[in-house]
Every structure is written in C-alpha cells, then in structure tokens.
Amino acid sequence: MKIPLVYNVRSVLQRPVSTALTALGIALVVAVFIGMLALANGFRTALVRTGSDRNVLVLRRGADSELSSGLARETASILAASPHIATGADGKPLVSPEVYVLVPLPKIFDTTQVANVVARGVGDQAWTVRSNVRVLEGRKPETGRSEICVGRRLVARFPHTGIGETMRFAGRDWTVVCHFAAGGSAFESEVWGENEQFMPVFRGQVFQSVTLRLSDPGAFEDAKRLLEGDKRMTVDVHRESDFYVQQSQLLGRILRILAFLITSIMAIGAVFGAVNTMYAAVASRAPEIGVLLTLGFHPRSILASFLVESAIIAAAGGAAGCLFALPINGIVTSTTNWASFSEIAFSFRVTPGLLLSGLVFAVVMGVLGGFFPARRAARVPVVQAIR
C-alpha cells in the first residue's frame, strides 16, 4: 500500500529551515544551469537566425569565414548569371556581392574598449535577398553616397549611431540614415553600406562573399555542383543557414561544455546537501517509520515515500531556480565570436524547454540525494525504532 503524499508534505513542513536551505541550494544550481544554457542558446539562436536555407553563400575555396575570403569582380558576375538564382519583382537576379570588413569602434560606456564591428558593403538587392532584414527607422542608403544603415543592436552600445549622426571609420565620414532589424540575428550587430562605397576604402577591388537567393531551395545540391565545378573560379558554396550554424559551433560548444562542467560540479555539492538533510530526517523520524512498518506498510512503500519527499524538496528548489533565472531572459550581452573575430550582441534566451530541463535536473538531484537515506529508512529495525 502506498503512503499518502500528504504525510511527506507535512513532514517537510515540520522542519522548514533545513528544508528551505536544501531547496535553496538546489535552486541556485538550477538557476546557474538555466542561465548558462540560456547564454549558449541565445548565442546559437542569433547565428542560426542569420542564415536562410533559401540562400547560398559563396566564398573563396578554403576560406573558413567571410573575413578570410576574397572574390574577384569577374567571379561575382559569373555567379550573378547562375541559372539557379531567383529573380525579384523588378526582374533583376536576387544576388548581393558583399564587402565584409571589421572596423574598430569604441564602446559607448568605456571608449578605451574597442570592439571589432562588422561593416558589410552590400549590393542593392541585399535587402530583398535577406528576407529577415527590415528597416526600422529612416531610409535605405542611397547609391553613390557615404551613407550607412546601423543594426539595431549597435545603436545603444556605440556612439554616434543615431539617425542623422556621423560615424567615422576607414578615414571617411559616414552618415547614418537608418536603423534595421533582422529578427534577432547576427546582422543586427553589423553596419551596412553600399558595396561600391566600401570597396575602395577598405580592401581594394575584391568582394568577400556573394549571397544569392535560390529560385528553388531544393536545388541547392545542383547549384553547388554547378558553381564549384565551374573552371573559371575557385569557390566554396555553402547553404547560408548551415554556414552560420557552423560559425556558432566553436564558441557554442565552449559555452555548453562550460555550462555542464560547472553545473555538474555544483550539483554534486547540492546532492550532498540533500543527502545530509534526508539522513537527518530519517534519523529523527525513526520511531515514526517504525510505526508505519508496524501498521503494515511495506518497506518498499517507505523507500518510495522518502524518495518522493526528497524529490518534492528538490522540485520546490527547481521551481525557485526557474524563477531566479527567468529575469535574465532577454538581457543583451556581447562577446567576440572567435570563428569570425567579430563582436556579436545577443540576448539570453530562457525557453520553456530549458525551464523544464532545469526542473527535471532538480528532481534527478533530489532522487539521487534521497536514495541512500530512503533505503536506510526502509531498513529501519522495527522493534528498536519504536522503543
């Protein structure tokens, strides 16, 4: 026969301080667990959202990032003539040859700190090729002028990014004419201008990448074979979405490993705390357990009951941990993505799935911590205990 749950709840409430301390310890572990994974999650999401599976990114063969790539004008023309490209409403092919450079910009809160910000010189079709990009405020840069559009995430963090203000880099002044959003992706940490304006002031007559929209997303393999096999150029063809996922892997993996290492070490400490608490509970309730056994409860029920009790404490802690971690959702932080060497801003992302895994983690800690004490409880010698 099962021991009613209410027995456990009442027992837990009998020793509030000890229970609260144990639960709080577990709560902190869960909060750190969720917080660190929310960080890794946010970083990954920003990059995953950057690429579209309808787009193709072309780089020089062997280049592992846009920064290390270089494509001649002829290559860009050959790519623009590819039969797989979708055409826009105006009948032009949806292709954007791009200049990709890093410019050092001082941060707003501490101008001695400099971040490498991506400046992307885009073709006039870029705004259509990247379907997730939309202008929030102002108008797109006009062709032939020193005008730039600033990603939403840069606006509060770098000086002179307001519309109408002037930013200075590469020895020239650039007028900010708009701010753009890109669905929380890495593009939001970039400055966009016209490719023909950026080209002469940065790296001479080369593009770094060409992005084109496929007319049929399913034809990627065909397009890849055709373009990489073209003898007139030496290029690597990536699906844009895959490319950005791969860009997130180095740092994403480090963050994930760190999260698991730190939380597992913390978890051991918290489990030990639960073990202590449950042993003390079992010891102080030995007479009760004796009575329960005398009444005919099976030792297995006693074991289950104490496991449940430990799990309840842990679950309460887990729930508290979720509450602690919740406020960090949406907080913007930034770091250098070492795969591209550029600074990227992103927000912590606490997802329902993450909260659930935090709770499960807590219950696992509780069950682990409760097992040995519960077994001890089940083995209480009846006669001695009731004396």
Add this chain to the structure above:
Amino acid sequence: MRYLPLVLANLGRHKRRTFLTAVSVALALFLFASLRTVVTTIAAGAQFGSARRLVVTNATGIVFPLPIAYAGRLRTLPGVQAVSWANWFGGRYGDGKRFFATFAVDPASYLAMYPEIQLPPDQREAFLRERTSAIVGKRLLDVFGWRLGQDVTIQGTIFGGDWTFTIRGVYTPSDRVINDDMLIFRHDYFDERIQRAGIVGWYILQIDTPDNAAGIAKLVDDQFRNSSAATKTGTEQAFNASFATMWGNVSLLMNTIGMAVVFAILLVTANAMMMSARERTGEVAVLKTIGFSDRRLFGLVMLEAGVITLAGAVLGLGGAKLLYRATNFNGAGFLPGFDVSGPTLALGGVIALLLMLASGVVPAVRAARLPVVQALRHVE
C-alpha cells in the same frame, strides 16, 4: 587547542555528514578557484607586454595590412632601436578542430626582439638559414605528434592553398603568458608565396626607453597620417589588452557564477552545522552543567565549522592548483598560462573563513544561549 580532540570526536560522530560537507566545500572552492583563474588569466594576458615594445597597426582596423615599405622609414625614426614585423596567418592542420595561432615573422629581428621565445642556438640557426622552415611550440609538437625535421602541411584559410613547412625548431616560452602552441614561419617565404604583395600585419618597434613611448607613438602616426595606410601605434600592452577586451562580459559572468557557487555551498554547510548542533542539544547542556562557559561553547561550535571548511579549502584550492599544474591546462590555446595564482588562493581562504563564520554562527549562538535546565529535560 586542547579542545581539538573533543571537536574531532564530535565531527567523527556523523562521519558521512562531515565528509560530504567538507567535500561540498572543497568542490565549491575548486570551482571558485577555476572560474577566478579564467578571469586572472585573461587579465594577465592584457597586462603582458614589454614597456620597450610598441606595436604599429593599420588605423582602419587590425585586419587591414600595412605596406612592407614602412619598415625602412620606421627604422630612421629617433628613439627606435629595432623594427620587426609579423603577419597573422590563419592556418588549419588536419581536420582543423584544434585551433592554433600561426604567424609569419621576420625571423632575425623577431627572435632578437622577443627573448621570451627561447630556442636552442642550433635550431635558431636552422630557422634563420632555411626559407621554408618553421618553429613550433612544445605543446603543438605534442598535440599533433610532430617531430623535429618533419615536413608539415598547413591549409591556409586567409591565404589559400597548402603550405608545407619543415619544423626546424621547438621553442619554450620563458613567460607562461606566451602561448606554447604557436607555429611561426618566415615572412620572406610568406611574401614570395603571395606574389610579393608586400604586406605586413603589424610592426613591432623596440624603443630606447619606456618614457618615450607616447612621443614615439605620436611621431609614427604623424609620419604616416597622409600615406596610403594611416597607422595606429601603441604599447604592446595596449595591443594585448585590446584582445582581452574582446572577451566582453566573461569576467562578470565568471564572477557571478563563482558567487552563486559559494552561496549554494554556504547553504549546504550551514544546514549541516545546524543539524549537528540540534542533535547535540543535550550534550551541550551537560557540558554547561560541568562548567563550560557560554563563550567556550560558542568557540567549540565555531571550531567545528572551521575544521570542516578548512579541510574543504585545503582539498579544493590545493586540488585546483595541482590539477591545472599537472595537466598543463591552457583552455585549448585560449588561456595560456592558466595557473591558480597566490591572490586567488588567498581569496579562496578568506571565503572559507567567511563560510565558517556564516555557517557556524547560528548554531554557535544557540549553543551559547542554551538554557541548561530546559535542555537537560530532553536528556535520557
């Protein structure tokens, strides 16, 4: 101290609890020391740099090169004793999973300017003699299982194609902050392979005295202000610090987690101490009856907490120190010179002390204030 046997006997009563609590403290302090060392290692990297070395980069940004022709003009500037240059070369070996830094440098001037990169004289000679040779750090040699004299082929990511170098030297850095997993090859060979483009990533200047650093930096930048590539000159330390700031909020993150860890373990320890104290109410009453003063009882409970946290501290902090030493950990090349520092150990000790006070104070006060008569009623 003569009460130590009594304290130890008390601790020995619940051996399992004592052990688990001490191990919890140890784990917390281990984690604390590890996280703290990430912060101090990054900070040490930012601090590194000889006061007599200046670094000249392209004012447009670190990824833009400078013309090699600047070398001659830099040499003629007053206060500049020597000029060397280097270029970042993105290289991959094998499947490319293990990242390492690769540079092309002007061999003679670079080695002269960086005595920190120690190389046996014969290997140094070989590197200076052979155009396609390279020197590598000891760790890199071990990671890939290379041998001296072996030809290794690196794929260039920025400068494409296969690049084959003969390993002619294995260096050991005299300063732990310098990476021991770099591959360094010759700039003249690099230049030849890229059709004599004549580009240099950055120049390093050796100056006569650190006091002139600011003046010389200004002189350099003025000199090239209206040239094809304007320059930005600063101390080597500022150059390294700019890389350290790229980590962004890592320090804040590490410190926050460190605090959460310590606090979580405080709860575990405090709970254990309170449980022990509660179970011994009767004993405390007996001790009081036979003449132990309140203050002494307070001290006894505190001492008990102290023994647990001290054991945990020795285990956790000592373990961290020894583990990272023994495994020669360097965060896959990102955290060279990862070593738990003295100040970190001291800080860990202070935290252990605070843990003792915070976890011991409630039960200790309770023991000291215990009303004897009431408590004795519970004694069988």
